[in-house]
Amino acid sequence: MQLLDIKRMAHNILENQNIESSFIEYKKSANFKDKILKTACAFANNYMNNEIGLLFVGIEEVDDKETGEKAIPKRPIEGIKEAKLEGIENELKSLLANIHPKINYHIITDQIDDEYYIVVAVESDSNGPFQTSERAEKDKDIRLKAGRYIRVGRDSRLPNPTEEFELLKKFANFSFSSNLNDTATIDDLSYEYMKEYLLQTGAKKDIREMSKLDMAKSMGLVSESEYGGYRAKNFAVLMFADTPNKFIPNAHVEIIREIDGTDKMESKKFDGPVWIQAKQVSKYFEDNIMASYTIREADKIEHKIVYNYPLTAFEELATNAILHKEYDTPEYVGIYIYKDRISFVNHNRPLPPVTIEALNRDRTFDRRQYLNKELKDMFFSLNLIESYGSGIRRAKDALLENGSPELKFYPDNEEDNYTNAVMGVNKEFLKEFNGSNDEKTTMKTTTKTTMKQEEIIKIIAENPHISAKEMAEKLNLTVDGVRYHLNKMRKAGLIRYEGSTKLGQWVIMK
Known part of the structure; x- marks a missing residue:
């Protein structure tokens, strides 16, 4: 970003009294050396994939007792005396030298409320991961434990093992879906599935009539091996192999269903190409699980249909689980169907800035990151997803319209590496389906x-x-x-x- 743009952004943040966040931190003075150092390191590691991190010095944070908001900038600001500006800037430069590799930052001075303040603007950089030095840990004025700090919400901290692994993969620019599969070749891709995909996505006839090799090359599915022949990329295996499971362990969906009147569960496995899996899982739900009843009241012409679970919500959550699965993790997508809920389980967390907390709180995710970028683009082309980052919104809207309970996401801790979306059954449907005969329901004609x-x-x-x-x-x-x-x-x-x-x-x- 241009320095003028950074300065304008920082000034607007103070004017609007924005609360501390994954990219904003306030410090009353430069004396909080340990906190400034770990936050700058965390901003550099950019775990939440922000455009920039802004650390304000000379700004005290306070809580607003009326609104309940925490960590907002106190106005008028505490500020820094003009005579001390140069000395504090030099202190900050010396302090930030304790981060390795060297981070990309700017120190900017500005005024508000007739007082000076300093902004340390840390920009994202691909040279990480970044960590604080042992020298800073031994320095009696700093005493910050050496490590790779990350910023999650308003907290700058050391990562847990899962977060550290994700951080390392991020800076290694690792993408499982883009990599060549260990064993699959072009012979293991289905020419018929490739042609069907091109037909469904409206590709021109001349492309659909190419040879298998030329088609695979044009779609970026293969690369020539140094040992001869053409190796298939992992996303190509997932999209076009007859059985991806053969090459990528547990690249399938299992629906595990509670059998009525027993303590047993039955399982059905879907293991074709992942886009076919998404369609088959939805069709199975529509044919075997989805049910409805129609309410016709005696004095009204209109009628209302109530579903146990709305189809749109199921489709979005099932497709979301398939699309966002970490396929280098040997665990299948599990959809567990109980009498009163459906549980969608992925054995990986969403990529920041999306978090479990955000999934429960927000409806849209404009900056969503994708583990499987090629699958995302192909699913979009197949109309399996309508627009990037909008699936959760559509699921929540469908549940709300059906009068269903709110969608819930788990786990509620930072350690467990899975994502669990739980969709509850419509309570009115459950009551009707169990044969309720109270005064309200006797006025209705019910078909289920x-x-x-x-x-x-x-x-x-x-x-x-x-x-x-x-x-x-x-x-x-x-x-x-x-x-x-x-x-x-x-x-x-x-x-x-x-x-x-x-x-x-x-x-x-x-």
Whole structure:
């Protein structure tokens, strides 16, 4: 940034009395050497991926008792005497020399409230990670433990092991999705999936008719190996291998579902290309999990449909989990379906500046970082995501519109390396589905079916004598899967079976 722009930004921060944040820190004087040093180091490491870090000297932080805001700049400012400015600037330069490698910073002097203040503006740099020296730890005027400091929220601190690992990867410019796979070659990519992707994304006909090798080169999927032949990149394996799991362990989704009336869980695995996984997982939810009831009140023409879980929210959260998975971590994306909630689990945290706290607090993430940039662009081209950083907003909006509980994210600590999104069932739906007969519900006509159950009803209407095996063939389900739906439908009073096992028939209840 230009110095004039930095100066203007700093002045506006004080004018607006912005609170301390991941890129703003206030210090009353330069005597807080340990705190200034670790904050400057943390700003340089830029764990939260900010454009710049601003450390104000001569500005006291206070709490606003009326609004409850903490760490805002006191006005009028304490300031620094003009005669001391040069000496303090030299002190700061000497202090910052205790950070290695050398950080990229500017020292700027300005005025507000007729008083001088100093801003240490630390810009991002790719030469890190940066750490404070042992010399500063031994210096009796500093005594700051040597280490690589990071800034999270308003706190400048040493990272935990997970954060330090992420910091090292950041400065190593490591991108698993961009790297060549250890074993996969161009032969392991599906030409048909590549052509289908180009068709769905509106590629021109001449590109869709290229040879497999030319197509792969034009899409950046492969690189020539020094040992001969063409090796596939990891994102290409994830997008176009028939079974990515063969080359990237646990590159799949598992839906683990609670079986009604038992303490058992059943599992279904989705292990094709990740964009196909996203579509299949959503289709499974729509066919087997999503259900609704219609409220028709006696004195009203309009009716209202309430879902157990809105489809939009499920699609956004499932796609989000697949897109933001750290694929060099050998853990699958798990979607756990219980009677009262659905839990989406990734065994990695979001990349800063997005945090678990922010996911619970905010609706949009304009500066979201992506572990898998190529997957992000391809998912966008396939309309699996609408715009960058907006999936959480759409999920939260869909839940709100459906009257569902707020979306919750875990863990609530800084150590555990996973992200868990929990979507609660609509409480009114759960009450209706469990057969509530209070005064309010007796005024309603309630229909409760899943998409797959609607198909079963149509099949039975056409052939009441049809067997579960024949239904399974028509529905592309297992026989056990069909029996699962039939049992639920019988319990809900939607159908019944009359007669003997071989000669009986299904009856649709009105």
